Amino acid sequence: MISEKGFILENGVELPFLGFGTYKVAEETIILDALEAGYRHLDTARMYQNEKMIGNAIKNCGIQRRELFLTSKVWKGDLGYDNTLRSFEASIKDLGVQYLDMFLVHWPQSAPDADWKPVLTETWKAMERLYDEGAVAAIGVSNHLPHHLMHILKDCNTRPMVNQLEFHPGYAQSATTNFCLNQGIQVEAWSPLGRTRVLEDPLLLELAQKYGKTPAQICLRFCLQNNVLPLPKSSSMERMKQNLDIFDFDLSMEDVYRLTTMPETGWSGQHPEHF
């Protein structure tokens, strides 16, 4: 669902239209710049090893905790009930906060041959406990394909509210995004710019010229018009601001379909069942 300010999750939690990606961000000044540029949703993960640095930025930014939306994730090497609870505790300790706005299961399985179903069941029970205890306002997953979600959905008490996926022109994962849309699960886009791999594509260049925008802005608008929440990362204030400046134009439906159906481009090579 959508409000004037952003997306609304199944349990009523609201989050801004865009979040700021922090993978490989190691400097506090970049987080402070992103907050100054206007981002309020920060996406991190235990695996990024930058939660302490982000915690310092949160302490020093002068913005109230309740104005921020903080997401972290439990890594695939830490799945299971106890490990998930431990990972959450480590994340909030390093971030220096009392609660998280969102906590995600980063990947559904630890290895290609892993017997993932019982481990994912236990992991999800821990996620539900954190949610029931009020330690986190929303729980969800990342890189989960429909069959992973079906396994969770079949006997969970609290449904996943979000699935964070690689999503950009040239890699729209339509089977999974449509499954999520039909299930009321909000999709977030990681690498919404294809980590720059799609920005020189001829179709992106054509549409950038047509709409008077940059290829990056076309990618981000493409996310929003698919009801997907993008998480662009940038280390430059100019590009951070550019990435927020996407609310003064609409892609035509024809162009959205052209971007959705273009040949596969810029895929990271990452897949939950292939390592």
Ligand SMILES: NC(=O)c1ccc[n+]([C@@H]2O[C@H](COP(=O)([O-])OP(=O)(O)OC[C@H]3O[C@@H](n4cnc5c(N)ncnc54)[C@H](OP(=O)(O)O)[C@@H]3O)[C@@H](O)[C@H]2O)c1
């Ligand atoms: N759940 C997962 O498994 C998963 C996996 C990967 C990523 N993520 C999350 O998603 C976030 C974003 O993904 P990402 O960091 O992989 O890639 P991305 O946001 O698609 O691309 C980041 C790259 O694009 C450049 N860039 C940013 N804005 C630009 C613009 N307007 N014009 C041209 N270039 C621009 C950045 O360079 P500069 O820094 O120089 O601006 C950087 O090299 C991550 O930071 C992380 O939070 C999640």
